[in-house]
Structure formats: C-alpha cells, structure tokens
Amino acid sequence: MQRGFLVFESEGKGGRRVPVSKPTVVGRTTECDLMIRDSEISRRHIRITPKKGRFLWEDLGSTNGTRVNGLSMLGGELKSGDRIEIGGAVLRFETEEVPDEPEQRKGTPLFLETIFDDAGSIVTEPSPGQTGEMLNAVYTVMNAIASNYEPCNLVDRILETTIQAVHAQRGAIFFAKPGSTELLPCQVCGYVHLIQGDQLRHAAPGEIQISGTVAKRVLEGGESVLFQNVDTHAELKSAESIVSLGLRSILCVPVRGKFDILGILYMDTDRSSRQYSRDDLLLTTAVGNSAGLALENAAMHRDMLEKQRMEQEIEYAWIIQEGFLVKEWPERAPGYEVYGETRPAKTVGGDFYDYITPRPSVVGILVGDVSGKGMPAALTMAQLLAEFRIHARDLVSPADVLKALNDDLVARSRRGTFCTLCYLTVDLETGRVLVANAGHLPVLRVSAEKTELFGDPSGPPAGIFSGVSWRDVESTVARGDTLVLYTDGIVEARSMSTRHGSGILAEPDEYGIETLSGVAGGQHGRPPRSLIQAVMTDVRRFCEPSTPHDDCTAIALRYLGTP
Numbered sequence: 001m002q003r004g005f006l007v008f009e010s011e012g013k014g015g016r017r018v019p020v021s022k023p024t025v026v027g028r029t030t031e032c033d034l035m036i037r038d039s040e041i042s043r044r045h046i047r048i049t050p051k052k053g054r055f056l057w058e059d060l061g062s063t064n065g066t067r068v069n070g071l072s073m074l075g076g077e078l079k080s081g082d083r084i085e086i087g088g089a090v091l092r093f094e095t096e097e098v099p100d101e102p103e104q105r106k107g108t109p110l111f112l113e114t115i116f117d118d119a120g121s122i123v124t125e126p127s128p129g130q131t132g133e134m135l136n137a138v139y140t141v142m143n144a145i146a147s148n149y150e151p152c153n154l155v156d157r158i159l160e161t162t163i164q165a166v167h168a169q170r171g172a173i174f175f176a177k178p179g180s181t182e183l184l185p186c187q188v189c190g191y192v193h194l195i196q197g198d199q200l201r202h203a204a205p206g207e208i209q210i211s212g213t214v215a216k217r218v219l220e221g222g223e224s225v226l227f228q229n230v231d232t233h234a235e236l237k238s239a240e241s242i243v244s245l246g247l248r249s250i251l252c253v254p255v256r257g258k259f260d261i262l263g264i265l266y267m268d269t270d271r272s273s274r275q276y277s278r279d280d281l282l283l284t285t286a287v288g289n290s291a292g293l294a295l296e297n298a299a300m301h302r303d304m305l306e307k308q309r310m311e312q313e314i315e316y317a318w319i320i321q322e323g324f325l326v327k328e329w330p331e332r333a334p335g336y337e338v339y340g341e342t343r344p345a346k347t348v349g350g351d352f353y354d355y356i357t358p359r360p361s362v363v364g365i366l367v368g369d370v371s372g373k374g375m376p377a378a379l380t381m382a383q384l385l386a387e388f389r390i391h392a393r394d395l396v397s398p399a400d401v402l403k404a405l406n407d408d409l410v411a412r413s414r415r416g417t418f419c420t421l422c423y424l425t426v427d428l429e430t431g432r433v434l435v436a437n438a439g440h441l442p443v444l445r446v447s448a449e450k451t452e453l454f455g456d457p458s459g460p461p462a463g464i465f466s467g468v469s470w471r472d473v474e475s476t477v478a479r480g481d482t483l484v485l486y487t488d489g490i491v492e493a494r495s496m497s498t499r500h501g502s503g504i505l506a507e508p509d510e511y512g513i514e515t516l517s518g519v520a521g522g523q524h525g526r527p528p529r530s531l532i533q534a535v536m537t538d539v540r541r542f543c544e545p546s547t548p549h550d551d552c553t554a555i556a557l558r559y560l561g562t563p
Contacts, residue, residue, distance in 0.1 A: 002053050002095050002096075002097065003019060003020075003021060003095065003096055003097075004019070004020035004021075004048070004050060004055045004078070004093060004094070004095050005017050005018060005019055005020060005093070005094045005095070005096070006018045006020060006024075006026075006034065006048075006084075006091045006092070006093060006094075007091065007092045007093075007094055008089065008090075008091060009083065009090040009091060009092040016259065017094075018034055020048050020050060020055065021050065022050065023047060023048070023049045023050070024047065024048045024049075025044055025045075025046070025047050025060070026041075026045050026046050026047075026048070026086065026091075027041060027042055027043050027044040027045045027046075027060075028041045028042070028043060028045070028087075028300060028303070029043045029044070029300055031043075031044075032044060035258050035259070035296075036086070036087070036089050037257075037296065037299070037300075038086075038087035038088050038089055039087075039303050039306075039307065040064050040086075040087030040088060041062070041064075041086050041087035041089065042060070042061070042062035042063050042064070043304070044060045045059070045060060045062045045066065045086050045087075046058065046059055046060060046062070046066055046084070046086065047060055048078065054077055055077065055078040055093070055095070056075070056076070056077055056078070057075055057076060057077075057078050057084075058074065058075035059073070059074045059075060062086070064086075064087065065547070066084065066085070066086050067084070067085040067086075068082055068083070068084055068085075069082055069083055070083075070085075071494060071546055072546045072547060072549045073545060073546040074545050074546055074547065075545055076545065078093045079093070079095075080093065080094050080095040081093070081094070150298065151186070151187075151188045151295065151298045151299065151302065152186060152188050152189050152193075154294060154295060154298050155173050155186060155193045155295070156193055156200060158173065158265070158287065158291045158294075159171055159172070159173060159193055159194075159195050159200065159265075160195065160200060161287075162265065162267075162283075162284060162287050163195050163267070165283055165287075166251075166267070166276065166280040166283060166284060168195075168251070168267040168269065168276075168280075169196075169197075169267075169268070169269035169270070169271060170194075170195065170196045170197075170267065170268055170269065171194070171195050171265070171266065171267040171268075172192055172193060172194040172195070172203075172208055172210065172266050173186075173192075173193050173255065173263060173264070173265055173266070173291075174192060174210075174215065174263050174264050174266065175187060175255075175262060175263035176219050176261065176262070176263050176264070178260040178261070180219075181215070181216045181219045181220060183210075183212075183215060183263075183264070184205075184263075185205045186202075189202060190205075191203060191204060191205070192204075192205060192207070192208055194208060210266055210268070211247070211250055211252075211268070214227070214250055214252045214266075215252060215264055215266065217252075218252050218253065218254050218264050219254070219261060219264065222254050222256075222261055223254075224252070224253040224254065224281055224284070224285040224288070225250070225251070225252045225253075226250070226251050226252075226276055226278065226280070226281040227249060227250045227251075228249055228275045228276060228277070229248065229249065229275060247268050247269070247270055248269055248270055248271060248275070249268065249269050249275045249276050250266075250267070250268045250276075251266075251267045251268070251276040251280060251281060251284055252264055252265070252266045252267070253265050253281070253284045253285045253287075253288040254288055254292075255288045255291050255292045255295070256288060256289045256292040256293075257292040257293065257295070257296045258292075258293060258296060261292075262292050262295060262296070264288075265284060265287065265288045265291065267284070324352070324381070324382050324385045324386070325340075325342065325352065325353070325354075325385075326340060326353070326354060326355060329529070332560075333363075334428075334562075335361075335363070335428035335559070335560050335561060335562055336363050336426065336428060336557055336558060336559055336560055337527055337528050337557070337558040337560065338355050338363070338365060338528055338555070338556070338557045338558070339527070339528035339529040339531075339532055339555070339556060340353040340354075340355070340365075340367075340532065340553070340554065340555030340556070341532050341533070341536060341553070341554060341555075342551060342552070342553040343536060343548070343551065343552045343553070344551045345489065345547075345548060345549060345550050345551050345552075350369060350370035350371065350372055350377030350378070350380070350381060350551060351367075351368070351369050351370075351381075351487045351489065351551035351552075351553035352367070352368050352369075352370070352381045352384070352385055352553070353365070353366060353367045353368070353485070353553055353554075353555040354366045354385055354388060354389070354555075355555065355557070356388075356389060356392050356393070358392050358393045358396075358425070361427060361428050361429050362425050362426065362427055362428065363425070363426055363428060363557065364392060364398070364423060364424065364425040364426070365423075365424060365483070365485055365555050365557050366388060366392075366421065366422070366423045366485070366555075367421075367422050367440070367485035367486065367487060367553060367554070367555055368381070368384060368419050368420060368421045368422075368440075369419065369420045369440070369487045369488065369489075369551070369553070370384070370417065370418075370419045371416075371417055371418050371419065371461075372417065376417065377417075380409075380417050380419065383408075383412075384405060384409070384419060387404070387405055387408050388401065388405060388423075391404040391405060392423075397434065397436070397472055398423040398424060398425055398434050398435060398436035398472055399436040399458075399469065399470040399471050399472045401423055401436070402421055402423060402436050402438050402459075402462060402470045403468070403469055403470065405419075405421065405462050406438070406462040406463060406465075406466075406468055407466065409462050409463035410462075410463055410464075410465070410466045411466075413463050417463055418461045418462060418463035418464050419438075419461055419462050419463050420438060420439040420440040420441075420461045420462075420487075421437075421438040421439075421440055421461070421462055422435070422436075422437045422438070422440040422441070422442075422443065422455065422485050423435070423436055424436075424443060424455065424483065424485070426477065426483070426557065426559060428559075428561065428562055429562050430476075431476045431477045431478065431479075431559060431561060432474065432476055433474065433475045433476060433477055433483070434472045434473070434474055435454070435455035435472065435473045435474075435475070436458065436470045436471070436472050436473070437455050437456060437457040437458055437459075437470070437473070438457065438458075438459055438460065438461050438462045438470055439457050439459070439460050439461035439462075440457060440461075440487075441486060441487070441488060441491065441513075442454060442455050442456050442457075443455040443483055443484070443485060444483070444484040444485075444486065444513075444516065444517060444520055445475075445477065445481060445482070445483055445484075446481065446482040446483075446484065446520050446521055446523070446524050446531070447477075447478060447480070447481045447524070448480060448481075448524060448525075450521075451517040451518075451520060451521040451524075453513070453517075454473065454475055455473045455475070456473075458470045458471045458473070459471075477559045478559070479559060479560060479561040480524075480525060480558070480559070480560075481558070481559050482520070482523075482524070482528060482531060482556050482557065482558040482559070483556065483557045483558075483559070484520055484531070484554060484555070484556045485554065485555050485556075486516065486535075486553065486554040486555075487550075487551060487552065487553040487554070488550065489548055489549075489550035489551045489552040489553065490511060490516060490535065490539055490548075490552050490553075490554060491510065491511055491512055491513050491516055492510050492511070492550060493510065493511040493539050493542060493543050493548045493549070493550070493552065494509065494510055494511075494543065494546075494549065495509045495511075495542050495543060511539055511542050511543075515538075515542070516535065519534055519535050519538050520534075520535060520556075522534070527558065528555075528556035528557065528558050531556050532554050532555070532556055535554060536552060536554075539552055
C-alpha cells in the first residue's frame with residue numbers, strides 16, 4: 001500500500017521524516033499530530049488525510065496561508081515530490097510502497113497484565129517500596145509543572161521539585177540550540193537557573209562551572225548520563241572543572257521537547273557520602289522529558305498571548321485604515337460616477353485609493369501601492385492619503401501633487417519604504433484628462449469602440465529619490481467612457497498550474513492586463529460599481545482554489561459630462 005511521509009526539507013540533509021498514516025494536523029500547538037515551533041504557523045495550520053491511496057490536504061483557515069510548489073493554495077491532492085511551505089518550514093511530501101499491516105496486529109494492545117497473589121486473588125493495590133516511592137516522586141514533579149505557563153517560574157519549579165526528589169546537592173538547567181553543544185542561559189531572563197545548598201538563585205552566564213564533557217555527551221547523544229563515582233573515570237578525573245570543584249558524583253539528562261533537545265538538567269555533588277543512583281537517573285530522565293514538553297507548552301502559551309495582542313492591534317489598525325478609505329460613493333454625482341474597492345491579501349494591506357473634487361468642475365481619482373505588507377504599509381498609506389487630500393486641493397497639476405507626496409515620503413522614510421502612485425483628474429465640462437504616473441500601471445480607458453491603455457509611468461515610485469519630477473499626460477474622454485486605475489495584485493494574480501510528481505513546476509498563469517481589459521470592456525455602459533465587482537469576482541475565480549497572493553485594488557470613474 002502507499003504510505004506518505006513529510007520530510008523537513010528546511011532542515012537540510014537528514015531532516016526529520018514523519019509518517020502520514022492517518023489524518024494528520026500540522027500546526028504549532030501540542031494538540032497537533034505534527035507540531036512545528038514557528039510563530040508564523042497557525043495553531044492548526046493544515047490537515048493531510050490519507051484516502052484510498054490518495055493524500056488530500058486542506059488549509060484550516062491559517063493566518064499566513066499555505067504554499068504548495070510555490071503557489072498559495074487552500075487545498076488539493078499531494079503527490080510525491082510536492083513542497084509545502086508554512087511559515088518558515090519547508091516540508092517535502094514523499095510516498096513509498098510498504099507491506100500491508102497484518103490484520104491480527106491491528107488494534108492489539110502492546111501489554112496486558114493481571115497479577116494473582118498466592119491465594120489466587122487478584123492483586124488490586126501495588127506493594128509499597130522503592131518503586132512506589134519513585135513513582136510518587138515522579139507524580140509530584142509532573143503535577144508541579146503541568147499547569148505552569150510562566151517560563152522562568154516553570155524552570156524554577158522543575159529545579160526545586162527535582163532537587164528535593166533526588167536529594168541533590170547542586171543542580172542547574174541550561175539551554176541549547178538544536179544541533180549545538182553550546183550551553184545557554186534562559187532565553188526569557190538571560191540568567192542560569194541554579195539551586196545550591198537549598199538556595200535558588202539566578203546566576204550570570206559563565207558564573208557556574210559544570211562538566212563540559214558530560215554536558216556535550218548528553219546534548220550530542222541525547223542520552224542520560226550518571227557517573228556514580230568520578231574517581232573511577234580517568235577522562236573525568238583529569239577534567240579541570242571537576243578537579244577544581246572536587247566533584248564526586250554527576251547526573252545529567254536531556255530536557256527533551258517534542259522533536260528537539262532543548263537543554264540539560266544537570267546535578268552534581270562533592271560529597272563522597274552521596275552518590276546518585278540508577279533510580280535517581282530514571283526519575284530525573286522522566287522529569288527531563290516532561291519538563292521539555294512543559295517548557296514548549298509555556299513558550300507556545302506565551303506566543304499565543306502575543307499573537308492575540310498583535311491580532312488585536314492589527315484589528316484596530318484595520319479599523320483606522322478603513323476610516324481613511326472612501327466608503328460612501330456618490331451613486332450619480334453631476335457629471336460622473338465613481339466607485340473603488342480594495343481586498344487586502346492580509347488583514348492590513350498596502351493598497352489604497354481615493355477620489356476628490358478639488359474644484360467644482362474637476363474630479364480626481366488616485367490609486368497607490370505601498371511597498372511591504374502589514375502594519376508599516378498601513379501606517380504609510382494613512383499618512384499618504386492625509387497628505388494627498390491636502391496637496392490635491394492646493395495644486396492643479398497631478399504631477400505637482402506626486403512631487404509633493406514624494407518629498408514628504410522621502411523626508412520621513414527611514415527603512416526604504418516607497419510607493420507607486422497614479423493620479424488623474426477629469427474636467428467635467430470638457431472631458432480633458434490629466435494623468436501623472438509614479439512607477440504604477442497605466443490607466444485603462446473603456447469606451448464603446450475599444451478598451452485601451454494610456455498614461456505610462458513618467459518617473460520612479462515615490463519615496464526613493466528626492467527632487468524627482470513627473471510630467472502630466474493629457475488625453476480626453478467621451479460621454480459614457482470609464483477610466484480604471486488598479487494595482488498589480490489584480491494583473492499579477494496567479495492561477496494554479498503545476499506538474500505533480502515530476503518535480504517540475506510549470507510557470508503559473510497570470511491574470512494579466514488583457515484579461516482585465518476584456519472583463520472591464522464587457523461592462524461598458526454599466527456603473528463603476530458593477531465593473532469593479534465583476535473584475536474582483538473574475539480574479540477570485542481565476543485563482544481558485546487558491547487566493548490572490550497580493551492586495552487587489554481598483555477604482556473606476558465613469559464620465560457623464562455636463563448636461
């Protein structure tokens with residue numbers, strides 16, 4: 001039968017290989033079948049479902065989306081060799097033929113037991129003893145850390161309960177990056193959590209000496225290590241740190257996360273009367289395994305709270321952004337009709353539009369696209385719109401308006417933010433059109449005879465260079481003609497076009513200006529609202545089953561002329 005696997009391609013050669021033998025949810029929480037620690041990945045990001053030899057996947061409403069073979073998609077069938085990108089992780093899907101599982105093995109428990117005493121009665125209570133005491137200690141430690149979501153406090157509790165359970169003299173928790181043997185302090189507080197002589201304290205990095213030889217062995221091999229008597233091991237007996245501390249017994253276990261070793265739980269003693277035992281090793285190993293999962297849960301809990309805070313801030317930003325965009329359009333103003341719409345790829349986008357009547361017989365429309373996405377783009381957009389409404393009322397020439405916006409943007413930009421802009425004005429008495437274009441797409445004119453482009457860029461985007469000038473392009477419109485301004489999210493929208501299994505990606509089809517012209521031309525004579533909504537609907541249809549990867553924005557003005 002066919003069996004699927006997910007290979008962590010982003011980890012390079014030797015990346016993890018995870019079987020997909022049942023419906024598998026991938027996300028960043030422990031409730032998922034495959035957890036990936038990445039703040040860009042949603043709590044439940046995608047689900048892969050084996051079904052009669054096929055492997056179907058679906059996006060579970062993730063925030064940042066899913067890309068398969070380089071295309072943003074919402075679902076489909078996976079083939080061997082497909083690459084799945086979620087957050088910063090890259091997974092390669094593979095299939096292979098495996099023997100069918102024997103029927104008698106399915107659903108059979110691994111271990112069953114019933115214990116009878118000498119009289120033939122079933123023993124219902126375990127006999128007390130060392131094993132019972134050890135299990136009680138394990139339960140005490142697990143219970144102490146199970147519901148603690150404060151990382152620093154959690155590390156302290158792990159140390160306190162473990163030291164008490166094994167009667168250790170000194171103990172500390174160090175952290176490490178996956179694949180590295182460098183010991184690091186707590187990432188939250190920047191200190192090493194230490195207990196010595198029953199005193200809990202946070203020590204500065206480098207203040208604590210431990211056996212680097214032992215720590216390296218645990219981090220590299222993932223094994224728990226116990227040296228009951230250091231004097232019997234020549235390698236340790238000559239180690240500088242052990243000699244200077246006079247250590248007699250060392251116990252060190254890995255702190256395991258779900259997939260990686262997060263660090264070590266280290267204990268030692270200089271007392272010849274206190275040698276750590278195998279039971280101490282077993283107990284501490286159990287703690288190390290559970291502690292790693294608890295620390296991951298705490299980190300995910302903190303990430304979840306931070307994400308909720310950021311989502312709330314983004315929601316507020318979108319409310320502010322919407323306040324700057326026009327929402328109430330004149331259904332039929334004297335001499336013209338106008339309507340615009342934006343559909344951001346993310347909650348807060350960088351596209352924007354506006355219309356203005358700077359003089360009684362003149363109406364203008366603007367479209368822009370700020371570089372980047374999210375909060376920075378939204379804030380830049382809000383500032384540009386506010387400044388546009390000031391400059392457009394004072395300046396007659398669209399080119400002069402762009403120059404003023406450019407000077408403002410260059411003066412305050414600190415991180416290379418720039419913006420493409422296209423601004424046009426229409427004289428309602430004569431039909432005279434003036435267009436200035438700063439690195440944007442040309443204007444689309446829809447008339448009864450044809451659909452054509454005009455008003456190509458006469459200079460670079462705004463915000464890159466100071467002292468740049470643009471020029472006005474003059475044209476005319478007849479009664480009933482419609483002028484359309486739009487952003488590249490529409491013409492560069494991509495459809496799904498891949499060759500599964502061969503490892504070859506076909507070039508995706510783009511929506512293109514020709515398609516836009518065809519759809520817009522078919523709306524001649526209809527209100528701008530109908531034209532814009534027809535375009536948006538067609539773009540969405542073109543991209544199915546994925547969604548547009550960039551913001552889609554358009555604004556249209558239909559010239560009616562004076563009576």
